[in-house]
Amino acid sequence: MSTAPSQPRFEPARIIIVMGVSSSGKSTIGAALGRALHAPFLDGDQYHPEANVEKMRAGIPLTDADRWPWLDALSAALKQAAARKGVAVGACSALKKTYRDFITEKAGEPVLFVYLDGSREVIGERMARRSHEYMPTSLLDSQFATLEVPDAAQEHVMAVPVTDSVDKIVRTVTGTLEHLKTFKRWQ
Template sequence: MSFPHSVVVMGVSGSGKSTVGAALAEALGLPFVEGDDLHPEANRAKMAHGIPLTDADRAPWLDRIADVLADDPCVVACSALKRAYRDRLRRAAPDLLLVSLHGSRELLASRIAARHHAYMPASLLDSQLATLEVPGADEHPIEVDVALPLAELVASIVAQVTNAPDQP
């Protein structure tokens, strides 16, 4: 199956953006792009030291993601925590579909504790949760509880994105 839209899989650290995004990309026949790979080195250094990023820090990162989304349909794992960030990405890809991953703080914290991430320490989870602006209904998000098994999550998302109304 080749899918005609780009998809951003969004959520806070530990929500499974990369795992779900890669599996979704495979299911949809699209390339997968790890948004973390597009962070400038200065952002990685700040996060590695437990310093939350500012909007100014995120601007060049979001520009890089927007450039990727503007090229060809793909699936991108990107926190996209604020509405303004998602609006910026939609300007590059107006038909962008949004998959919003969510879970309890306890589940997210346990996932972060069980993994090693080069520059995203567990200490930043609370700042991400505080920054998160849950997508509004007008953004037409596909909301998914990350407590579900991966295969079930991906099957649910595929069913929803293939039946999603055209985006404005």
């Protein structure tokens, strides 16, 4: 009999959201996960209203009031994509529990959040090396200040270290999604 811990089992979810602070790798991991699952990938950045983009571009952190319309639009698009294809993957910071609860409520079904867990130092180094259309490095501290680290005991979340390779993270996530192994990839 093995004494190794078993893989966590997650409630079947057709919507998977890769979450974390800016520069944690949400878009990269989300796109790779979408390819692995032959599922549509929706990048949350594409659903921000122009006013949000301009605030971030100016180095002004978003407020809850700024985020609700964005979360609503992304949630609706993910729900529609999952209804059409049977599964959908999204990238969204989902920094607060209330945001994650809102997305799940709007979906009307379980949503698995894949939390890209990394230190301020590691993510700060990543952010300094990349160029983003509207997310300056000055906003990283506000991202960490807003982040409510998801609690796997209370939320439908899987934490993975940002220091793992893209392939390893995708294998880790897909390895826990037993219900998607029979997904009809040709749909």
